[in-house]
Amino acid sequence: MEQLLYATLSLGAFALIAGIVLAIASKVFHIEGDPLSDKIDALLPQTQCGQCGFPGCRPYANAVAGGEADVNHCVPGGERTMLSIADLMGVEPKALEEEESVPVVAFVREDECIGCTLCIKACPVDAIIGAPKQYHTVVADHCTGCVLCLEPCPVDCIDMIQKPELLEHWSWPLPDTERAQLGAERRESHHD
Amino acid sequence: MIKSFLNKLGFASARFAGGITPDMCKWTESSAIEDCPLPPLFIVPIKQHIGQACTPLVQIGDLVLRGQKIAKSEGYLSVPIHAPTSGKVIKIEEHAIPHPSGMGLTSIFIEPDGKDVRDTSLIPMDNWQAIDPAELRERVRLCGITGLGGAAFPTFIKLLKDKRNPIETVILNGVECEPFLTNDHRLMLEHSDEIMHGLQIIMHMVGAKKAIIAIEDNKSDAVNAMQQAVSSTGNDAISVASLPTRYPQGGEKQLIESLTGKQVPAGKLPMHIGVLCQNVGTVKAIDDAVMLGHAITDRIITVSGDAAPKPANMRVRLGTPMRFIYAQCGLENFDGIQILHGGPMMGERMRHPDIPVIKSSTGLLAIRDTRMKAVHQVEDPCIRCGHCSEVCPISLVPNLLADHCRNDQLEKAADYDLFDCIECGACSYVCPSHIPLVHYFRYGKGQTAQVRREQSFAEASRLRSESRDARLQREKDEKAAKRRKVRDTLRSESVLNPDNNSAPKSTTKTEGKE
Numbered sequence: 263m264e265q266l267l268y269a270t271l272s273l274g275a276f277a278l279i280a281g282i283v284l285a286i287a288s289k290v291f292h293i294e295g296d297p298l299s300d301k302i303d304a305l306l307p308q309t310q311c312g313q314c315g316f317p318g319c320r321p322y323a324n325a326v327a328g329g330e331a332d333v334n335h336c337v338p339g340g341e342r343t344m345l346s347i348a349d350l351m352g353v354e355p356k357a358l359e360e361e362e363s364v365p366v367v368a369f370v371r372e373d374e375c376i377g378c379t380l381c382i383k384a385c386p387v388d389a390i391i392g393a394p395k396q397y398h399t400v401v402a403d404h405c406t407g408c409v410l411c412l413e414p415c416p417v418d419c420i421d422m423i424q425k426p427e428l429l430e431h432w433s434w435p436l437p438d439t440e441r442a443q444l445g446a447e448r449r450e451s452h453h454d
Numbered sequence: 455m456i457k458s459f460l461n462k463l464g465f466a467s468a469r470f471a472g473g474i475t476p477d478m479c480k481w482t483e484s485s486a487i488e489d490c491p492l493p494p495l496f497i498v499p500i501k502q503h504i505g506q507a508c509t510p511l512v513q514i515g516d517l518v519l520r521g522q523k524i525a526k527s528e529g530y531l532s533v534p535i536h537a538p539t540s541g542k543v544i545k546i547e548e549h550a551i552p553h554p555s556g557m558g559l560t561s562i563f564i565e566p567d568g569k570d571v572r573d574t575s576l577i578p579m580d581n582w583q584a585i586d587p588a589e590l591r592e593r594v595r596l597c598g599i600t601g602l603g604g605a606a607f608p609t610f611i612k613l614l615k616d617k618r619n620p621i622e623t624v625i626l627n628g629v630e631c632e633p634f635l636t637n638d639h640r641l642m643l644e645h646s647d648e649i650m651h652g653l654q655i656i657m658h659m660v661g662a663k664k665a666i667i668a669i670e671d672n673k674s675d676a677v678n679a680m681q682q683a684v685s686s687t688g689n690d691a692i693s694v695a696s697l698p699t700r701y702p703q704g705g706e707k708q709l710i711e712s713l714t715g716k717q718v719p720a721g722k723l724p725m726h727i728g729v730l731c732q733n734v735g736t737v738k739a740i741d742d743a744v745m746l747g748h749a750i751t752d753r754i755i756t757v758s759g760d761a762a763p764k765p766a767n768m769r770v771r772l773g774t775p776m777r778f779i780y781a782q783c784g785l786e787n788f789d790g791i792q793i794l795h796g797g798p799m800m801g802e803r804m805r806h807p808d809i810p811v812i813k814s815s816t817g818l819l820a821i822r823d824t825r826m827k828a829v830h831q832v833e834d835p836c837i838r839c840g841h842c843s844e845v846c847p848i849s850l851v852p853n854l855l856a857d858h859c860r861n862d863q864l865e866k867a868a869d870y871d872l873f874d875c876i877e878c879g880a881c882s883y884v885c886p887s888h889i890p891l892v893h894y895f896r897y898g899k900g901q902t903a904q905v906r907r908e909q910s911f912a913e914a915s916r917l918r919s920e921s922r923d924a925r926l927q928r929e930k931d932e933k934a935a936k937r938r939k940v941r942d943t944l945r946s947e948s949v950l951n952p953d954n955n956s957a958p959k960s961t962t963k964t965e966g967k968e
């Protein structure tokens with residue numbers, strides 16, 4: 263009987279100590295934020311356009327990580343982004359709801375700009391420079407093509423123009439053999 | 455493993471891994487270099503090298519001289535462009551260049567005046583032995599010289615005398631392992647003295663103690679010619695090496711391995727193991743730049759292929775349209791004919807002949823459709839024969855790599871060293887199922903580059919967006935803090951002087967704020 267008591271007490275004491283150590287460890291080694299949503303955020307194109315129905319990429323990443331949104335809502339990211347998120351989450355890929363569009367950038371018709379600064383306030387990535395009552399201009403290399411600056415402009419002087427195709431950025435297409443094309447088609451039909 | 459052990463003991467293998475021995479088709483090896491006449495119109499693209507494009511310095515209507523700088527280099531990795539002959543600039547606009555995309559680039563159109571007068575502003579440096587290497591290097595840059603073996607890397611960059619990476623050995627690449635091409639071969643026969651001289655200038659520039667002139671053993675006359683040139687200089691630091699004919703013997707890393715037994719580590723350059731490689735044509739151009747003050751305005755090109763009636767080696771001005779060059783060889787109708795820019799193994803197919811030749815143009819081939827189709831359009835399943843791995847000079851596993859590329863498994867492809875592939879085409883050449891392996895690798899490399907570009911753009915956008923959010927938050931906080939401060943001071947004032955009515959202004963202000 264006495265033995266049983268000792269065993270119970272010593273085990274109980276050990277459990278208590280382990281519990282305290284674990285509690286401290288979880289406080290000390292606490293990880294900030296949600297690593298899954300960080301990983302998803304890293305896969306998103308950071309266009310910050312809101313086309314996914316969330317106010318930016320980070321919120322969408324949080325929603326996907328929390329299981330509140332599907333993997334196929336990011337429009338600028340296209341198929342590649344959808345596939346990599348699905349892969350990361352370990353879920354089935356889902357067809358995109360909207361067509362991928364050609365890459366565009368904003369362009370201010372400077373002689374019509376009245377310098378109201380409204381577009382600057384709208385741009386989520388600080389790609390527009392200008393000052394009150396001065397012409398504004400878009401830094402094309404920084405513009406993500408999110409279109410958010412279009413609506414606030416009172417004189418409609420911003421156009422979305424196609425991003426010029428650079429020779430340096432050209433890349434080889436798949437070979438035009440039937441097998442190569444078959445593979446590409448199969449991939450496409452798989453996601454439909 | 456065993457090989458590297460032997461190398462450590464000093465037993466150079468004198469052989470790189472893999473390789474093939476294709477039908478060499480060197481039909482033009484005994485045709486002397488001919489001068490290609492001046493075309494009616496030159497098209498000079500503002501970028502003919504690896505690196506940044508140049509900015510035009512001339513305007514429409516300007517008269518230019520042969521060798522005059524017409525576009526200046528931008529940035530470090532760039533060399534200027536020169537007028538190929540004397541004449542008038544008639545337009546500056548986009549025109550197709552030798553690029554697999556078929557895309558265009560700003561080009562300067564020059565109408566020759568027929569006088570072909572040279573710009574003589576660069577004075578010869580006959581006393582190069584007494585001149586500082588840095589000054590000679592600037593001359594090489596000013597003269598627009600790039601690697602003429604096909605890669606078109608700005609040459610002056612490699613000619614750096616660097617204490618941390620001293621160059622021991624200069625290797626002169628006269629291997630010319632691509633089938634059909636004989637331009638380097640003819641150059642070594644007809645200009646061996648200039649090449650020898652240029653080599654000595656290079657050795658002076660980088661402070662090398664030793665030089666090896668590497669030539670494949672299917673060009674024994676060139677070996678003899680260079681040997682003679684060497685003995686006439688009496689410089690015993692220079693030797694001629696005759697190497698077995700095996701493609702891609704002329705690949706920089708393969709050549710170094712064959713000659714020194716040393717491997718250039720992945721991601722490193724030859725200079726990191728004390729070696730400098732130069733193509734024989736480039737060395738001749740360096741000699742012209744130093745001894746004559748001539749900027750590069752022409753190069754030797756082999757025109758050949760089963761559809762070229764009169765194959766030839768020609769000295770062609772840069773900017774000459776391909777159609778004009780083919781016409782000199784009796785080819786005018788391009789129906790059913792494919793045009794290759796470069797050799798058959800690594801060259802690229804051009805969509806039409808109205809494209810100018812540039813510094814990287816080693817050869818122009820005309821091959822009948824019927825022959826190309828057989829190779830390029832039927833692709834059977836891989837039968838796992840392993841031939842592709844056997845011939846790969848980098849010891850890659852091409853069939854596996856191609857599968858990964860075909861299926862967009864880019865990370866896996868990179869893990870299997872896709873980026874070490876030199877695109878030599880040996881694997882495609884031997885594949886019995888006619889799988890266009892190299893094409894898949896080019897596709898895979900391009901896609902990977904695209905993904906990386908997108909990732910870094912996204913990362914930059916994220917940082918900009920985050921810093922904007924932080925800034926907005928800070929502004930908001932600052933405003934709130936200011937407001938609080940104003941309120942607090944007002945409140946404390948009214949606490950101190952509860953009956954003070956002499957400050958009605960601030961009271962109203964506070965009310966207005968709230």
Ligand code: SF4
Pocket residue numbers: 306307308309310311312313314315316317318319320322335336337338339
């Ligand atoms: S649609 Fe894509 S790019 Fe646009 S905010 Fe949503 S996640 Fe970001």
Ligand code: SF4
Pocket residue numbers: 367368384385386387388389390400404405406407408409410411412
């Ligand atoms: S400039 Fe316009 S389109 Fe471009 S990122 Fe800013 S808000 Fe979006």
Ligand code: SF4
Pocket residue numbers: 370374375376377378379380381382392397398414415416417418419420
């Ligand atoms: S919205 Fe248009 S007018 Fe207003 S500041 Fe921007 S560019 Fe100028």
Ligand code: SF4
Pocket residue numbers: 842845846847848849850852874875876877878879880881882891892895
């Ligand atoms: S193309 Fe690439 S994979 Fe094929 S043999 Fe050459 S180096 Fe190897």
